[in-house]
Amino acid sequence: DIARTPSTPDGNPEMADAPPEPTKAPQLIQREDYAPFAWLVPEVALRFDLGIERTRVHSALTVQRNARANTAEFIRLEGDGITPLEVTVDGEAINSWSMDDGDLMVPLSGDTHQIEIVTEIDPSANTQLMGLFASNGMLCTQCEAEGFRRITFFPDRPDVLSVYSVRMSGSKDQFPILLCNGNLKASGERPDGTHWAEWHDPWPKPSYLFALVAGDLVANRDTFTTSSGREVELAIWVRDGDLERTDHAMDSLKRAMKWDEETFGREYDLDTFNVVAVSDFNMGAMENKGLNIFNTKYVLADRATATDGDYDAIEGVMAHEYFHNWSGNRVTCRDWFQLSLKEGFTVLRDQLFSQDMGSESVKRIEDVRVLRAVQFPEDSGPLAHPIRPDSYREISNFYTSTVYNKGAEVIRMMRTMCGPERFRSGCDLYFDRHDGQAATCEDFITAIEDGAGLDLRQFRLWYRQAGTPKVKVRLEHDGDTATLHLSQDVPPTPGQPEKLPVPIPLRLALFDRESGEHEGEQLVILEHAQASLTFSGFAAPPVLSINRGFSAPVAIERDTPVEDLVFLAANDDDPFARYEAMQDLVVAYLRDAASGALASERRAAGQQAILSAFASAVTDEALDDLMRGELLILPGHSYISEQLAVADPLAIHQEREGLKALLGSRLQTEFAAMHARASAISDGSDAVARGARKVKTQALVYLAAGVPERAKEIAAAQYDTATNMTDRLGALMVLAGLRSPERTDKILDFYTRFRDNPLVIDKWFAIQAQSLHPDVIEHVKALAKHPDFNIRNPNRVRSLFMAFTGAPQGFHAASGEGYRLIADLILELDPINPQTAARFVAPLGRWRRTERDRATLMRAELERISKAPKLSRDTFEQVTRSLG
Numbered sequence: 077d078i079a080r081t082p083s084t085p086d087g088n089p090e091m092a093d094a095p096p097e098p099t100k101a102p103q104l105i106q107r108e109d110y111a112p113f114a115w116l117v118p119e120v121a122l123r124f125d126l127g128i129e130r131t132r133v134h135s136a137l138t139v140q141r142n143a144r145a146n147t148a149e150f151i152r153l154e155g156d157g158i159t160p161l162e163v164t165v166d167g168e169a170i171n172s173w174s175m176d177d178g179d180l181m182v183p184l185s186g187d188t189h190q191i192e193i194v195t196e197i198d199p200s201a202n203t204q205l206m207g208l209f210a211s212n213g214m215l216c217t218q219c220e221a222e223g224f225r226r227i228t229f230f231p232d233r234p235d236v237l238s239v240y241s242v243r244m245s246g247s248k249d250q251f252p253i254l255l256c257n258g259n260l261k262a263s264g265e266r267p268d269g270t271h272w273a274e275w276h277d278p279w280p281k282p283s284y285l286f287a288l289v290a291g292d293l294v295a296n297r298d299t300f301t302t303s304s305g306r307e308v309e310l311a312i313w314v315r316d317g318d319l320e321r322t323d324h325a326m327d328s329l330k331r332a333m334k335w336d337e338e339t340f341g342r343e344y345d346l347d348t349f350n351v352v353a354v355s356d357f358n359m360g361a362m363e364n365k366g367l368n369i370f371n372t373k374y375v376l377a378d379r380a381t382a383t384d385g386d387y388d389a390i391e392g393v394m395a396h397e398y399f400h401n402w403s404g405n406r407v408t409c410r411d412w413f414q415l416s417l418k419e420g421f422t423v424l425r426d427q428l429f430s431q432d433m434g435s436e437s438v439k440r441i442e443d444v445r446v447l448r449a450v451q452f453p454e455d456s457g458p459l460a461h462p463i464r465p466d467s468y469r470e471i472s473n474f475y476t477s478t479v480y481n482k483g484a485e486v487i488r489m490m491r492t493m494c495g496p497e498r499f500r501s502g503c504d505l506y507f508d509r510h511d512g513q514a515a516t517c518e519d520f521i522t523a524i525e526d527g528a529g530l531d532l533r534q535f536r537l538w539y540r541q542a543g544t545p546k547v548k549v550r551l552e553h554d555g556d557t558a559t560l561h562l563s564q565d566v567p568p569t570p571g572q573p574e575k576l577p578v579p580i581p582l583r584l585a586l587f588d589r590e591s592g593e594h595e596g597e598q599l600v601i602l603e604h605a606q607a608s609l610t611f612s613g614f615a616a617p618p619v620l621s622i623n624r625g626f627s628a629p630v631a632i633e634r635d636t637p638v639e640d641l642v643f644l645a646a647n648d649d650d651p652f653a654r655y656e657a658m659q660d661l662v663v664a665y666l667r668d669a670a671s672g673a674l675a676s677e678r679r680a681a682g683q684q685a686i687l688s689a690f691a692s693a694v695t696d697e698a699l700d701d702l703m704r705g706e707l708l709i710l711p712g713h714s715y716i717s718e719q720l721a722v723a724d725p726l727a728i729h730q731e732r733e734g735l736k737a738l739l740g741s742r743l744q745t746e747f748a749a750m751h752a753r754a755s756a757i758s759d760g761s762d763a764v765a766r767g768a769r770k771v772k773t774q775a776l777v778y779l780a781a782g783v784p785e786r787a788k789e790i791a792a793a794q795y796d797t798a799t800n801m802t803d804r805l806g807a808l809m810v811l812a813g814l815r816s817p818e819r820t821d822k823i824l825d826f827y828t829r830f831r832d833n834p835l836v837i838d839k840w841f842a843i844q845a846q847s848l849h850p851d852v853i854e855h856v857k858a859l860a861k862h863p864d865f866n867i868r869n870p871n872r873v874r875s876l877f878m879a880f881t882g883a884p885q886g887f888h889a890a891s892g893e894g895y896r897l898i899a900d901l902i903l904e905l906d907p908i909n910p911q912t913a914a915r916f917v918a919p920l921g922r923w924r925r926t927e928r929d930r931a932t933l934m935r936a937e938l939e940r941i942s943k944a945p946k947l948s949r950d951t952f953e954q955v956t957r958s959l960g
């Protein structure tokens with residue numbers, strides 16, 4: 077209909093600016109459609125001629141028909157943004173190949189063939205950071221999940237396992253260090269100023285574990301002798317100048333290697349283990365076989381530039397990647413729907429490791445806090461999915477807290493049900509049975525059933541169903557009997573309206589009010605929708621402590637009397653339960669206060685109970701400071717929002733800040749005394765000194781809310797005298813939320829001190845973007861124009877904009893400006909780095925659970941994004957699901 081064609085002012089319809097077509101839906105991949113690949117690729121030989129702007133890749137594949145798959149007349153070799161320059165089959169150049177949607181189709185008639193392909197890529201133009209890319213003059217790869225196809229044509233799927241031989245060559249000046257998977261076989265120089273290295277990895281692996289690095293790097297070297305006496309060369313590669321900050325990473329690596337031998341019986345299996353730190357990286361780190369690649373954030377630390385939290389994160393991520401050598405590499409995933417097979421299991425393994433390295437209970441509390449802050453909201457929102465998803469359009473969108481953290485919780489429940497020894501037997505059987513294979517979650521469950529002697533038939537539902545189960549708890553007392561009524565309900569999630577009951581292991585104890593003691597903990601497994609359990613011998617109503625240690629990743633719903641919570645907060649012998657009682661006390665208060673459901677009398681009573689619980693947590697001499705610090709952390713904004721069907725983010729924020737102010741002013745003396753006591757503890761990296769630092773900043777947080785004038789002084793002094801980043805950043809964080817000259821001073825001072833250290837400048841951006849300051853939006857806009865802001869660096873983007881989504885008074889500003897800022901970012905970043913852009917959709921996706929006016933604004937931004945032409949698969953999928 078030409079008449080309707082919009083035309084330009086001069087009326088020429090050919091010049092018309094037709095409204096751009098919205099993006100077409102990319103293909104939906106379904107778990108049920110899995111079929112084995114028609115070909116095996118037992119061997120791969122790669123040759124790389126390296127250059128920042130032009131790298132030539134020669135690939136030789138030995139292929140064999142797969143007897144277990146349907147026959148095919150072609151082999152489909154996946155490609156993404158590359159073109160074949162030459163294709164040969166069995167040594168003969170062919171031109172019967174064709175392209176299908178970026179993939180190379182090669183006709184093959186026999187049972188085994190040799191295929192050779194030449195491609196050329198420009199790493200400097202690779203802003204997605206997937207495939208081969210350049211970072212600060214160095215070349216490196218990221219292939220998980222589907223990055224290898226951006227380097228060469230290949231069956232880029234995790235169930236095709238090959239032995240790789242790689243020859244790499246390039247300018248010796250530019251790339252003095254050449255690294256790849258496996259063991260170094262040979263190297264040499266040529267008169268033209270180039271040099272080369274040949275690497276061989278004897279362990280068959282999927283393409284997503286391939287890695288290569290070339291650059292000007294220096295190494296922190298060490299060795300580790302395995303339990304069977306083999307010596308492994310360890311090296312952590314960084315840029316010159318960063319070497320002094322690699323000791324903690326190396327120490328963590330060695331402890332992880334030892335722990336995995338002792339705890340899981342897993343030994344390392346190559347002569348070398350290399351770790352490389354890169355500053356442009358989409359994720360935390362990557363477990364490439366024998367050549368882990370890390371975000372610098374999870375490698376570099378010294379006391380002046382890294383916080384105690386950074387030290388812990390480095391320890392955890394180092395261990396996580398190392399542990400993948402067995403849970404991920406020796407046994408890999410059949411397809412990407414099985415991602416939790418390696419990630420859930422490996423997260424559990426790194427959590428158990430960190431529990432053993434430091435305080436078990438503090439680590440457990442931290443892990444649960446992350447789960448509740450990130451995974452619970454995901455599980456109750458539009459992006460909810462089971463730990464083993466059923467479909468995806470872009471697999472990068474499924475590297476989620478659900479797959480990782482809930483996945484870990486699900487395996488932890490198995491361990492709780494059978495105990496650590498039987499769990500170990502199950503894991504041994506799993507590794508034994510599936511070594512060298514690409515396995516499924518089902519394989520894992522079966523191995524645990526067989527090896528640990530558990531019946532997990534109904535438990536499998538945890539893999540299939542999304543949504544956080546709600547468990548209702550009611551305790552009745554009559555005569556000398558206490559009756560516990562339990563019921564469960566798994567809420568509907570997108571695509572899953574009906575749910576079945578799941579087995580829920582609940583550790584519980586019944587306390588005698590008088591003695592403050594209980595007669596032993598029990599493990600109860602709630603298998604059905606409802607159950608009632610009786611306990612006799614209680615003349616008076618006992619106090620129930622349930623889901624101790626967070627034995628199941630569920631939401632407990634219970635109207636616990638305030639006095640019972642106060643009792644548990646003071647008496648529970650399970651540290652997690654004690655923390656939980658404090659949280660419950662505050663959550664109940666803030667939930668009711670933020671929804672306007674709190675009459676003034678109950679408000680005063682709630683405040684009183686919280687005040688006295690906090691007062692005893694501040695002063696209790698039996699507590700160590702690390703644990704005290706946990707007890708003093710208020711439940712987070714997102715966890716409180718979770719308690720309400722529809723939340724007003726500003727009301728929650730104001731009530732939460734109001735409570736902080738009340739605590740800070742009423743317990744001013746106690747907090748100031750705690751700060752002074754902790755400041756007198758001598759600096760160090762031991763648990764006592766770490767605990768002291770934790771409570772010092774906690775004290776400042778409350779004082780800043782309650783008595784800001786006093787807090788400014790203490791914070792400024794803490795900043796000025798700090799001898800470590802934990803104290804300095806804690807003080808700066810508090811000052812950043814206040815209007816004061818100290819704020820301006822210290823922010824400038826911090827920048828000047830650390831301007832040459834990108835990881836610290838990331839903190840500088842984040843602290844301002846996530847601050848409590850009323851003008852946070854203006855600050856973020858200004859920071860986005862700062863010369864140090866760089867939209868191509870994912871760490872920097874996250875430190876400004878992800879941090880900002882955590883500032884409720886800014887992100888949720890009634891004007892909608894916060895939402896617009898994030899939507900603008902998504903649109904600008906999507907063509908540059910879709911993986912990172914898509915991660916910003918989730919905060920906007922919470923609209924259904926947000927107060928009406930804001931919901932309208934959030935939705936409008938999502939719709940604006942969805943209408944953009946040429947959206948990436950990543951962003952398209954997240955926006956569509958969020959609007960759905």
Ligand code: PHE
Binds near residue numbers: 363
């Ligand atoms: N597999 C990595 C890990 O969890 C995460 C990752 C995924 C890194 C995709 C890069 C790309 O350890």
Ligand code: ZN
Binds near residue numbers: 418
């Ligand atoms: Zn992992």
